[in-house]
Amino acid sequence: AQKITQTQPGMFVQEKEAVTLDCTYDTSDPSYGLFWYKQPSSGEMIFLIYQGSYDQQNATEGRYSLNFQKARKSANLVISASQLGDSAMYFCAMRDSVWSNFGNEKLTFGTGTRLTIIP
């Protein structure tokens, strides 16, 4: 069964506006980690932000923040003041434990959202 769901295959956003990329997940384990990656057309996967299931506060990294709603099992990525360089594919991923150790390293990825920033 798919564990990560990204319902927006594509989004178009005006430059300088904020954008929210949706991600919902499914797990019965109380311990898990959530990640967002950016993949430009070059193909590399760039780590953006991490949220652990026990974290009390939403994660932030510069213009990126993660809107973590545990009860709703959602982990939406918010990009403030979007820039043309933000145009890329964005993937949400989950690891089946907060603690990274042998045996539970696997990241399960969603299908991604293609974000296009319009000048």
Add this chain to the structure above:
Amino acid sequence: SAVISQKPSRDICQRGTSLTIQCQVDSQVTMMFWYRQQPGQSLTLIATANQGSEATYESGFVIDKFPISRPNLTFSTLTVSNMSPEDSSIYLCSVKAHGRAEETQYFGPGTRLLVL
């Protein structure tokens, strides 16, 4: 985060041949992973490359098709054997850095493979 390089960055191969992809990290890492991203698709884990032991393969992937080596803590190779057009994908290695909990995986730039 670690600096990860992959060789080759891209290749075009004939069906039935094999290609070995290299992944080099600038620091020692405990675990390295190989992912496949088929055209227009998400990433799927092929296997975990363990230093000093055999790789651990995910369901649907076998050692005969995707042999992996991990001779030390900074290097790994993935071979795509007896290729067919269905193997056309981006192949990415990733690493988990040594030590801390709550670590993430950092990815290399990927190898774009086209099989004709």
